Amino acid sequence: MKYRVAIAGCHRMLQPQLAGHNFASAFAAVPETEIVAVYDRGAETRADFVRCWGEMPAYDDYTRMLQEVQPDLLCIATRQTLHAEQIEQAAAAGVRGILCDKPLATSLLETDRIVSACRESGMALAFALDRRWHSSYRHLRQLIGEGIVGRVTSILAFGCPNLINLGCHWYDTALMLLGDPEPLWVSGWVDDLANEPADSRRRLDPPGRGQVGLSNGVILSVEPDGGRRPAFEIIGEEGRLLILQDAELCYHWTENGPEGKPEMRPMIIPLTQDAWPAGPAMVRDLVQSVASHSPTACGVEQARRATEIGFAIHLSHQNDGVRLQLPAGDRTLSIPSFLWGNE
Secondary structure, three states: OOEEEEEEOOOOOOOOOOOOOOHHHHHHOOOOEEEEEEEOOOHHHHHHHHHHHOOOOEEOOHHHHHHHHOOOEEEEOOOHHHHHHHHHHHHHOOOOEEEEOOOOOOOHHHHHHHHHHHHHHOOEEEEOOHHHHOHHHHHHHHHHHOOOOOOEEEEEEEOOOOOOOOHHHHHHHHHHHOOOOOEEEEEEEEOOOOOOOOOOHHHHOOOEEEEEEEOOOOEEEEOOOOOOOOEEEEEEOOEEEEEEOOOOEEEEEEOOOOOOOOEEEEOOOOOOOOOOOHHHHHHHHHHHHHHHOOOOOOOHHHHHHHHHHHHHHHHHHHOOOOOEEOOOOOOOOOOOOOOOOOO
16 A cells, blocks of 8 residues: 655655655655655745655645645645644644654654554654664674673764754654663753854754763763764663764774784674665655554654653753753753754
8 A cells, every 4th residue: 555645844855766755755665655645834845845746735834734635644844833733733633644754853852742642542653863873883783782792881972053952853863873872861051152142043042061870870971062963872781882973984982803902803894875864865765654553663762762851951050960860850942953844
């Protein structure tokens, strides 16, 4: 069968080529799915989408689209200020699975609403944090699980440019590499942006640094420094992995090399030359999740963890970097982050 897909928020889906955030192209690449409707507040954007992807009902009213189309699957790529309400409406309308762009929400209160809607309805969620479906990171996760560095004691995440909008990528990738332990506590600080211009975009979602205590005893450290692309260092009792350039370049360090001496050697990591392979992979994962009633690789629990860490760093900062036990008590802090599309 083909799953009928509705798109909500389409301003980055106006070209047929596979590319990051072009979720329409990802659905089009999966034979089991068919895009049957689109919602966007921008009339010109809706018209451009239809010109690109073919004739279909185009709505400026999200609720009406759900009622009239009754899609099986829904792609939510609207501004995060709308996600909680739109996901609740989708669950009530009988949508079977959602592919949701990041960030998930603008507060932990909204996050709780999303989690409840998915759990109570049984609706599948694929939170579109690409690295969950990257062959390179999946390979590294397997190696770490097999003990390439022995028992892991620490993991460092570098280059995180802000704590909410993009920070979720860094937190989620670190947790994925370790086999998805539960975050237990957070301590952190938000960078001082007092010298930034009053209209600086960075003020909307500032960078920061923090530590996260995990249920497996590992400490995750997050830093805004270290380059513009994600980088990680996994430290274990028998060696280290250095992951650079978003896993395009990796090194394994061990104290006991072939000659009994410390050795740092490059690793061969499976890479693909395809344009945005994670896009179709996450759609296929969502389809399989709906068909088998099983979680996706980045489901509601992963979305919850990756969202809570960023807000918890802000809350810890407000209390002089105190170690904050999770779940955080204050669920009301709102960080709308950046403007998005026609919302």
